Amino acid sequence: MHIRSLLSPSTALVLVSLVAASSASDVVNLTALSFETVVGPEPLVLVAFCTSWSGHCKALAPHYEEAATALKAKNIKIAKVDCVAEPSFCEAHEVQGYPTLKVFRYGSRVDGYPGTPQADSIINYMVEQSLPAVSEVTTANHEEFKNASNNSRVVVTIAYVASSTESPAVEFSAVAEKHRDRSAYVFGLSTDEDAIDAAGVTPPAIVVYRSFDEPKTVYPGLPISAVSNFELEEWISSLSVPVIDEISAENYAVYINSPKPLAYLFLDPSSPDKEVYIEAIRPVAQQYKPQVNFVWIDAVKFVTHAKALNLKDVKWPAFVIQDLGRKHLAYPLDQSMDVTPEAVGNWLQQFLDGKLEPMLRSAPIPEIQYGPVSTVVGKQFNEIVLDDSKDVFVEFYTTWCACGHCKRLKPIWDSLGEKYAPLKEKITIAKMELLANELPPSAPFRVSSVPALKFKPAGSREFIDYDGHRTLEEFIAFVKEHARNNLETPVVPTEGEGVGQIPLGAETR
Incomplete structure (x- = not known):
């Protein structure tokens, strides 16, 4: 064991x-x-x-x-x-x-x-x-094992089978292996007849034990011997979180690792109406639970997160959907509307029907581009970065970039911009700050660390990651290797070749 x-x-x-x-x-x-x-x-x-x-x-x-x-x-x-x-x-x-x-x-x-x-x-x-992803459960440890969920949000799943080699034991073990790194899950398997009797099930059976909502849930699919890995994983995942729960640092990973969209209800915890709002939304959360996870969040403590989800006003309650499977795009309910069960239900249905457009963070569009490096904001990403006529080399960074890499890169990146300034009709050297600006759905990538350097050849929508040394010489060599436009700098004729020649007798200063 x-x-x-x-x-x-x-x-x-x-x-x-x-x-x-x-x-x-x-x-x-x-x-x-x-x-x-x-x-x-x-x-x-x-x-x-x-x-x-x-x-x-x-x-x-x-x-x-x-x-x-x-x-x-x-x-x-x-x-x-x-x-x-x-x-x-x-x-x-x-x-x-x-x-x-x-x-x-x-x-x-x-x-x-x-x-x-x-x-x-x-x-x-x-x-x-x-260590094994699945623990052996016997009469001796059955109660202790299944009660591990009592003092936490851990979901305990036990497969009760006659043999560890029959279905669904194999499928169960595969799902357990996939979830071994997630602390919210514990998997056990029992072939012990007394333990099976104590569980009150007939093998083969799979049971989820938890400390919230229904404390014991038996897999409803029949015949269970034909269950697939996907079906089993989906079922366990759906039971791993409550119908609606407070999200915090302790359970954030559970939600963020789920493929389901996450619906946030932002509430002031000191409001006397907090529980009223939660209970009013609960039936809607129950209705859409197969498709969406629901949480409520402390709007006072996590006001920065509210802003990150593009809620503009400090006005609570507020409701927003975050699509975790689509670049974490946010769909906030208009804050001029009352957060009612009807409004939330309608917003969710429109989201699931694909009728909503995400709200993207974007700094104001610069009236003038100063310096040799173009500043890209969210609203101009498609216009500048996806310009098919140009080769585009972009630095993605954040203002906090604590390790100093972004600061050290800045003068080198500016020099690269100066190098190609005479060829701005053919190549754009750009930068995009990711706290004030959000990548749109059209961006075929996500940025997981900064600074990130990506190159898009002219006429292409494929982005090439730059992973070499961050020197001007190597940047130039990289551009020459991947650019599709002719980036040879025009040669300026010298004196005596006609252009730029000072006429004989002209005044000079």
């Missing part, structure tokens, strides 16, 4: 201390050619995608070296890829910043590493990943 748990900090520290005696690296160096032979046969590998020039990669290196040595005894490998030497391989694995750590099982990527860049955190996480 095994119930999943993290290692204690002391255990992790003991493992870390084992590395002191070893100076040789236990980190495997990977290339595109060696990946299949090294990672393919392994049940669990953590791969660090790095570059030699990244300061963050250099800072991480001793931590994954320590973790690799500590995990060696458990046959868990840590490997690294040099993305300067293997740019295409890193791009194929959707590496957008450095360092990026990803978990692989038998050569297939399963998830990104969510922990901190510390040796003990890496060790804890990888040891947990090596």
Whole structure:
């Protein structure tokens, strides 16, 4: 029997201390050619995608070296890829910043590493990943296991089957494996007849236990032996959140990881009508629960989030839908309208019918473009960035960009703009600040880290990520390689060639 748990900090520290005696690296160096032979046969590998020039990669290196040595005894490998030497391989694995750590099982990527860049955190996480995704449930631990949901928002799902090899045990295990990184889910499997009797079900059966709404729900599909992974996952996911709940830092990941749109009801928690609004909306939330997750949120505490969802006025209650599957676009209900069940229901139905347009953040359109780099705002993205007649090179940044990369890049990016200023009819060097401006649905990408540099050749809608050294010389070389327009700077004739020649006898100053 095994119930999943993290290692204690002391255990992790003991493992870390084992590395002191070893100076040789236990980190495997990977290339595109060696990946299949090294990672393919392994049940669990953590791969660090790095570059030699990244300061963050250099800072991480001793931590994954320590973790690799500590995990060696458990046959868990840590490997690294040099993305300067293997740019295409890193791009194929959707590496957008450095360092990026990803978990692989038998050569297939399963998830990104969510922990901190510390040796003990890496060790804890990888040891947990090596444990079974499904715990064995017997008479001895049945009550304790299913009651794990009583003191938290954890959803406990138990499959009661006659054999661990029959359906739906196989499908159940596949769903559990997919959700092993999500702390809101716990999966168990029981073939114990006494435990099955205690559950009051006839095998095969799958039961969800939770501390909210209906505390016990049996899978309704028949025959259950024919259930698919998708059907099972959808059912468990739908039961993992209440009909309407307060969203907070503790449960935010549960909602943000769901493929469903998220409907927010912004409320002032001190208002005497708070519960009245929640209960009034509850029937609407119940009606649309198969398609949309509902939450209420503290509008006073999270007023910044309200602004991020394009609610303009500090006026509560307010209602907005966020499409998590479509670049997190926001659809706020007009704040001049009363937030009634009828208004919310109509807004939801229009959203689901595809009749609503998202509201996008955008700074005012500049009356004049100052400097050699064009400033792009949300309202002008299509006009400037998607201009088919020009090659376009864009920097996406934020004003906070705390690590300093954006600040260091600015003078170099300005110099690049100056370099191509004489060719502004053929190429645009641009920048877009992402706090005040939002990417429209027409943007075929999302920006997950800043600064992000993307190049669009003329006549194309494909964007090429720039991952090289951030120097003027390498930027110019990159533009020359990918531009479709002729970007040769016109040669200005010198004196004696006619144009610009000073006439004989003319006055000079």
